[in-house]
Every structure is written in structure tokens, then in C-alpha cells.
Amino acid sequence: MVGLKALLFDLDGTLAETEELHREAFNRAFAHFGLPLYWDQDTYARLLWTTGGKERLKRALEETPGAPRLTWEEVAEVHRYKTGVYLELLRTYGVALRPGVRRLLAEAQEAGVKLVLATTTSPENAEAFLEGTGLKGRFSLVLAGDVVARKKPDPGIYLLAREALGLAPGEGVVVEDSRNGLLAGLEAGFPVLVTPSLYTLDQDFREAQALLPHLGDRDNPAPVLQGPRAGERVVVDLDYVKEVQAWWST
Missing domain, CATH: 1.10.150.240 (Putative phosphatase; domain 2)
Known part of the structure; x- marks a missing residue:
């Protein structure tokens, strides 16, 4: 793997x-x-x-x-x-981070896993969000707004990230909340873990390698709806992300 x-x-x-x-x-x-x-x-x-x-x-x-x-x-x-x-x-x-986000970002950064922000929102919005949530400096690469000509579900933004970091297919895992994002990540050659948001709960995520309502925390593990350990409750840490990666490659 x-x-x-x-x-x-x-x-x-x-x-x-x-x-x-x-x-x-x-x-x-x-x-x-x-x-x-x-x-x-x-x-x-x-x-x-x-x-x-x-x-x-x-x-x-x-x-x-x-x-x-x-x-x-x-x-x-x-x-x-x-x-x-x-x-x-x-x-x-202000705005609160979703469950497990800050924990997983910190764990990944400590382990030397590169963090990429790939969003269709404007660079101004992305910068203000990172500043306001204390995440500024966490991401090795921030791709935002019109950095690519076509937006998700076009894979362009994730292909740009692959090129910038020199990633081979499958060497990263995408975390998304929408079907458009899911399709973009898959087309770019990445397994995708989906945590639907309030506005995407009813979308179709059947192709996702993992589907959970959120990333979970120690006192609030997330039920796995689809993917590795389906039916269990987990905290999405790097070990679980690697299980998602392995699930994609089999």
C-alpha cells in the first residue's frame, strides 16, 4: 500500500x-x-x-x-x-469547527502529513476563516477561488494539489462534504472520506470510501455509515484514514 x-x-x-x-x-x-x-x-x-x-x-x-x-x-x-x-x-x-477537525489537523501536522485546503471559496474568505479559527499556518498549501478555471466536480483543484506536492494517485486522502467534492477527489485519483454538512445530508455518496456524520472526538465517536468498520463508532485519526486509503486500493 x-x-x-x-x-x-x-x-x-x-x-x-x-x-x-x-x-x-x-x-x-x-x-x-x-x-x-x-x-x-x-x-x-x-x-x-x-x-x-x-x-x-x-x-x-x-x-x-x-x-x-x-x-x-x-x-x-x-x-x-x-x-x-x-x-x-x-x-x-465567528464559526465553530466541526467535531474532530482541529484534532485531526493537529495529529496530521505532528506526523508530518501535508495538509491541503482546496476550496471554491474566495482567497479572502479562506484567509479570514483560517485566521478566525486559529488554523492559520496549519496548511502546507491553500488553493482557493479561481485558482483553477473549472470548479468542483471538475478535478482541477485536486490535480493542482497533486502536482504541487508531487503526489502519486492514492498518496493522499480527500475529506469532503458534498457530492461535487466527492467526484472531484475521485477523478483526481484520491480516496475520499465524506462528512455531509447540513446542506448536503440528502446527497448521494455511494462512491465514497468512507461516510460518517463527522470526524468524531474521544467523547463523541462517529458512527461509520459506509466504509471501513461500517456499523462501528470511531474517532477518525490517522490510523483510520490509512484504513480508508487501504479500502480504496483494494
Whole structure:
């Protein structure tokens, strides 16, 4: 079996439940620009199938009768305003990491396993999140926003990480919360461990090498829904990640 050289994490929904802050920021931006849009939770869950905030907004405008057809530059302007609102919400309210995230990151860093953040959110959002949660400096590589031309489920961002770190297929494990992220990780040649978020609970993860509601902690182990030790409760540590890696290679 190949050795474990890297753990590659998505951000929104995977490291923390940030999507409600994003949804609120979008709605405030719509009101500011006078756009005939309001995203409730059901609408936002549907739109999350489109990765990337600008791409999501463009799709929503195209689907909404009577909505203006903004140019890409105008969409980007609305999105820049939304990003400013999101950053203010993040500074004001903060966000808690999901169970087990801080522990697993610390364990991996101590063991010399490279940590990668691979997210479709903007670099500004990613930097503010890492600063606000005390994770700045944890990741060897941060890939965010438009660093690749096409976003998940396209594998580009994970292929870029592979190239940057010189990883062979299977030498890293991806941690994701969405089907788009799952497909991107698999296509890039990585086994994928999925911990669905509030907005992705109903998505299809049948191809995942492991499926758990969260990463677990010593006092709160996670039930394994799919993958190694299915039916048991585990704390996802590096040993379990290596089991996921081995599960993928068999």
C-alpha cells in the first residue's frame, strides 16, 4: 500500500458549517443591489449543486423570471459586496469547527502529513476563516477561488494539489462534504472520506470510501455509515484514514 503523504480538505461545510453565513451574506447583497432574489434554506441547498459563488448567482439570475441579466463583471461586483458582508459576519459571529477537525489537523501536522485546503471559496474568505479559527499556518498549501478555471466536480483543484506536492494517485486522502467534492477527489485519483454538512445530508455518496456524520472526538465517536468498520463508532485519526486509503486500493 502507498504511504499517506497528504490530507486534502474542502472548507465550507467540511471544516465548519459556514453556509448559513454565506446565505445571509448573499441575501444582504441582493437587497443592497435591488435584485429580486431571496434564498431560503431549500433554495440555497438546491443552488449549492453549482459550485462557486459567482457561478451560483449567475445561475439563479438566469432561473428567476424578471431578474436582470447581469454581465459577468456585474455578477462579480455583487459577489465582491457579498464577500465583504460575509467577512463582517465571520468577524462578528465567528464559526465553530466541526467535531474532530482541529484534532485531526493537529495529529496530521505532528506526523508530518501535508495538509491541503482546496476550496471554491474566495482567497479572502479562506484567509479570514483560517485566521478566525486559529488554523492559520496549519496548511502546507491553500488553493482557493479561481485558482483553477473549472470548479468542483471538475478535478482541477485536486490535480493542482497533486502536482504541487508531487503526489502519486492514492498518496493522499480527500475529506469532503458534498457530492461535487466527492467526484472531484475521485477523478483526481484520491480516496475520499465524506462528512455531509447540513446542506448536503440528502446527497448521494455511494462512491465514497468512507461516510460518517463527522470526524468524531474521544467523547463523541462517529458512527461509520459506509466504509471501513461500517456499523462501528470511531474517532477518525490517522490510523483510520490509512484504513480508508487501504479500502480504496483494494
